[in-house]
Amino acid sequence: MFEILEHPADIGFRTFGGTLEELFANAAVALISIACEIDDVAPRIEYALSATGTDHESLLVSWLGEVLYWFDGKRIALREFRVTHLAPDGIRAAAWGEPRDAQRHRSKLMVKAVTWHQLRIARGDSGWMAEVYLDI
């Protein structure tokens, strides 16, 4: 669903989606997969996430910032995402996961933030593609 992009100090990912909604959901899965073993997370509780932006790029940064805030601030590990509303100025989504548990959820990289560095959203013949770099 995503591939890792190399950076001298940090890490990035490229992800795809048939629709913009899928693209944003897959980007969220990529972020969590870099931060922890996503297969350790049980999608047993539903949470409501939202973010705002001024265009698709700023919306993607702000959306992934929201997902990271839930992970690092509210300490909820999320596994599945369904985008219910998406416009350039806002996104709403349902997400499924559970409170983080150090015993069960293995940590991978501590993600500090989502950057604008070489951020790209593009539309191709078969759907959408995004490239995002994270600060580690």
Place this chain on the structure above:
Amino acid sequence: MPVEIRIKAQIEAIDAWRYRIARDERRGMRTDVLVYASAALMEQIRKDLSLEQAMNVATLPGIAGHSLAMPDIHQGYGFPIGGVAAMDFDDGVVSPGGVGFDINCGVRLVRTTLEAGDVRPKLRELIDQIFRDVPCGAGGAGFVRIGLQDLGRVLARGAGWMVENGFGEERDARFAEAGGALEGADAAAVSARAKERGLPQLGTLGSGNHFLEVQYVEEIHDADAARAFGIAAGQVVVLIHSGSRGLGHQVCTDYVAEMNKVMPRHGITLPDRQLACCPIRAPEGQAYLGAMCAAANFAWANRQGIMHFLRGAFRRVFGDATRLDLIYDVCHNIAKRERYEVEGRKRDLLVHRKGATRAFPAGHREIPADYRHVGQPVFVPGSMGTASWVLVGAEGAMRETFGSVCHGAGRLMSRTAVRKGRDARQEAKKLEDAGILVRSETRDGILEELPEAYKNVDEVIEVVHCAGLARKVARLRPMGVIKG
């Protein structure tokens, strides 16, 4: 990682330690880029986007002097890591990306009353004890439990609040840069989200390139400065590298978004949105600076907390007579208001140090009185398992680099590249065979920070020493490492 040379610009050698990229108006550059490097380091530096990023920094409104690149420079996002940019305080801009996501990421060096020979027989016990007492924070909260009201006091008073509340000794706060707290912190400018992320993380090391290393002094290069800093050959010291944790990361995230929104209003267009900035004098610029100072104070409090737990670990293993004293604490991700002469005129500047360390020379009033006759201590950690350095600030830094030098070895290889074909257990064993014990909270922590991923720190130090920005004082060798 791409290996082709990306930039087309002319790079001109000024002397053995300095290179210039002349201002290119077509790129919107307002000034030259000045790179401090040897010929060998320059070959490495040219392989990533760092020089192009230093050229982008040269486009920022109000930049004074040159856009500076230290010898440990490597590609960041927006600003390069290992970059210095001074902005005119009245006409210039402030850029949260020019400080970085980890506001006041920095290094504190602690001296002990022990010799390497005292520690070696109990090294495993010591490292295990530190690993238990100093949490990395990946799995949850640290041991400093405070509420929101006290967090507000931490944001205002930094290391001083920690000391007053039992997390340190009176002397500790005085021996940190800026006394462990910047004036002008505005807790109200820090979002609720940033506070929520930071609250449980106070007193935790973090991950990425953050670490705590037990070292011994291998060589003394400047006996006077070493005496002033209280270090001698064979002595055990501890280096703590950490920052403002989730609180600082969120402050930067919030204000990059805010500045991207308001830039059009201020008529600013940039080659990279991660450089997002606004005039220092604008309300958004002032709000960011208030929040940045608060996050910087959180970072000093964080390193103070880590040192407090470190003291406990040493005393549990070596007894209550063991003393740990702070030598100094420097930040290497910060923007500070300082006064410098530029083209014959004294000016108030906001010096952005992104992966660069302040290095004031002897006599500067901001240096603690005990060190003022030799200069400010500067600590440059190498990669895990290699050497680290103690330097002292020199006059050249005041003339050329707005009182700044390098901050580390500088990364050479990406996280994915260094992992290829390597096994964490084998690599830990290799380090252990070389006399260095490593404990990590995450499996990948060890692999991604292997020495192969970094430039040679000795080459980096040679450049700043020979260019007259700072002088070598002591070389430190690792004995044990705690990693996130």
